[in-house]
Amino acid sequence: MVKSKMSFTLISAIIVFTLVLAGCGNNKNNDQAKESSAAPSASTSSEASAPASAPASESASPDNAIDTSEEVKLVGYLLGDAPAGMKAVVDELNKKLKADINATIEFRYIGWGDLTSKYPLVLAAGEDVDFIYSANWAFYNQEASKGAFREITQDDLQKFMPKHFAATSDVAWKEAAISGKIFMIPTSTPDQKVPVTLIRGDLRKKYGVPEITKFKDIEPYLEAIKQNEKGMIPINADSQYDFAKSFYNYEWETGRATLDTVLITNGWSGVHTEWDDPSGKVYSQFDPYILDSMKASAKVIKSWYDKGYINKNAISNKVRSKDAFEQGKSGVAYGNTNDIQGTLAKAAENGWEVEIIANLSSKGTYPQDPYLNNGVSIAAGSKNPERAMMAMDLIMEDPSYNNLVYFGIEGVNYVVKDGKIALPDGVTAESNTYPPDAAGFWFTNKSQHLPLASWNEQYIAHKQSLKNILVPYVYNAFAMDTSKIKSELATMGTAGTQYQLPIQGGIVKDVDAAYATLEEKVKKAGLDAILAEANAQTQAYLSSK
Template sequence: MNKRFKSMRLGLAVVLCLSVILSACSNNGNGGGNKTADDSTSKNANAANADKNAAAASGNNAGGTTNASKDADDNADTPKLDKVTLRFVLLGEAPKDNDAVMAEVNKKLEADINATIELTYIPFADINTKYPLVLASPQDWDVIYGNINYGSNASKGGYHEIAMDDVNKYMPLTAQATSDGQWADALVNGKIYMIPQTFKELDVGTGFYREDLRKKYNVPEIKTFKDLGAYFQAIKDNEKGMLPVDGSATDIQGIFGGLMKNYVIREAPYLTGFFPDDPSYTITGLFDDDFKAKFIEAAKTMKEWADKGLLPKNAFAQKTAAADLAKAGKSGYWANAFENYAQYSSDMIAKGWELGAVNNLTDSGVVMTRPATGNGFSISPKTSNYERALMAIDLLHQDKAYNMLLAFGIEGKNYTINADGKLVVAQADPNPYPMYGAGWWSNNRDQWPPLESYTQQYIDTKNALLEKAQPYLLNGFNIDTTNIKTELANITNIDKQYSAPIQLGLVKDVDAAVADLIARYKKAGAEKVIDEVKKQAAAFVASKQIK
């Protein structure tokens, strides 16, 4: 076990000792320099993978170089690997050029570790029925995309346990690239059953607005959602035919979510959730006084804006999304996940406009990343090719030559790199190998060059967020609602009728409305829900201890 993983054990133990009340996970109440691997890493991985000596493997790293004669000497002492065919199961469907791309991949893989890959796809529409059938026949496959009910399948013996000693021995690039937090995400009852994604996938809601209009009307820079008020007022005062913000009730509630500073809702709206910069993993909500005060403060801001005519009064009846209204020049604001930033930026430029964005961060500026188990490969418990599968995944995920092939296809045919070092996707319609469309979603995206369409504003903003991004253990926690179904159904009805109007700024007296809401929640069994979520969260964190 390497030093980094030992430190993760200690870190998790400290976290557990700090935890008194623990937290939960699923929906987010959000408002809405790429690194490259040296081409020599393929050779390094070769030497490490062909040589089954752990010491030789540990001498490699993702950025190092190895003398060619030394590689030959090392390999001369190593028995030749028998050729194997690795049967991979992916999700989705194979694109037109998939055979051509896989021919190139297999040519490289055969030279590197004397293995080739045979692919089977499970169509998205059939995942619920066919994925369990595949797991029930573990002798028929070697590697599968493991993000479907990962924790449940792993705990039932659906996947092969992966030992850290084996990762260090057969996956030197992966061992170097994977953070302690990413390994922690993959733990199920203290054991690992997936090679998770190593790239940081931002999990942050973003509010978008017209930066050109902000500048035009000399509105101060927008750094938080609270700063939107002056911008909304400027739009109301100066732009005919455009509302400061228009959209559905969900769109407007997203602004309230932004005012709540990246509070992450789990199951019961504003009753059970967490802040992703809280090291104690405390489940908090409206039954906690400190949280209630923040909720009331946000609600009063929304009411102030609504009273000034800055928020729509017909949000419940509005069926057109704020993003569509914004594109038509009818709304000055909309929200979505951050990954839509690049497309929105291009859309604004095409119209002669400029995009502005405010990201939903905690008070300490923390950006949460999605669980590393969102993308990753698991191995069949019955495979006879366990070590070779690890070697293959190491190259497929972390060697840039494989990575680019699988994500973008064949250079010169499916994509090109322009003089600025940006990637230009082939313009064929349909593209015979659409970017990132062949089911290899866990490859290291941190190695990818920026797309030609990416604005420098987007690149700079994303890089700044990635510097602050960190995993949060409970972001991978899913709640079993079996024992609280009735209470949650009642709470959902109360939320729509009594909580939503508060969030939209439509109540006369915020304090009275919140007090009434809490009383109704209590009568509906909220305390039972809160206790159940806390109990399950505690068990989840305990399961992340290394065994």
């Protein structure tokens, strides 16, 4: 019965992926978008360090007054799920926006489990959308190259987003450039964060498991949870965020710490670069240097799956391990430095001791986030792009707006005590309807945020350790031009969904045989062409620096 259900859910995942490709290929809305915003082709370099100014006939002078006499309603998309207190916060936000720029916003969410299927379709289907969260890992290059986003010019920024323009480094605009044009408003403050694994320190001690500082040493803890905590799954993973986390956490630490050189959102190119390598050498995944290491890691994850450490419905589950951890249903939570803050606070209220394991390379490093890791794009079909930019300027850079969307309503969701963000009397982390960092406004200016009163010594030590962990990645500002290899990448993505994900999730019968099948499929899909193009473009990029 389990085998039948697993086969069904895997097939379902493949069908969803195929539908996304079909939806992207039949995009009538893109024809309309191209009339107002010519579709770029991705580029390996940018001539300008900031957005180029639009011709005078196409862009109003910054000296001209902005007409906000007509009230407008904006529609924006964020990722994740809306907190319970979202409506109250949006009501307060809209009061401020109505007074300042005569606009209001309706926020809609794309859940993590629906990200692959829904994000492209929101833009392709001609839905009413003015702005949408975008990032290098969340469809920026793909959708910009299809003409789904409006170009952002320097004149736009100076007139409609003066606060953000003043706060943002030229490096951010250089990173965002695609063929010399900007289609994203990147954050002014790149995140200082690394992936982390949380475990229950109180349970580790209870069952006599030695201290764990490396992910590779976590198995005795998983076994202890499996044997002793009957209502808890050691790793209760979801299908979107968590599914391959165990594999990559283990592989980075014990084998090759690589990133996908082409970086296709929710896709896979089969081409890798080690982030600790300043030379930026590009490898095929099937180079023995990479493949042998991945096989070893995959065999460990398969053993965990076979032993019952990983939930059997992971490929279809939509509840993140972090949420299951908070509910006492998972012994592990996967997240990052920023998004675990609420989890730690809830655990403390429950009397749990939580321990943080940073997921790093064997050298103890992780690549510094680029500015593109969080941002907003204006939809090419937006009827009110100027007002959308004005709203983003306030939300991203005005402290009163920033605190509201990030922490909630002062006096209801937070108070300021002794220079720190604290909970009001009578409010707990569990009952707080708008936890910090939970609503998807990850692109705001985080340098304005006060520390949280709930930060314990371990979390503070973790934050302080980042200065010795984060390293520059040679391809942070590299944008791959995929125009010559689109069909190969699409086929690779299908092969990855069908043949690679099961390996990473530990659900295949034979790891060696599964990798052999995968290699056969990707060779036919055009891996050699992708590798050749990646080598050519990365070398050109490195030569231009």
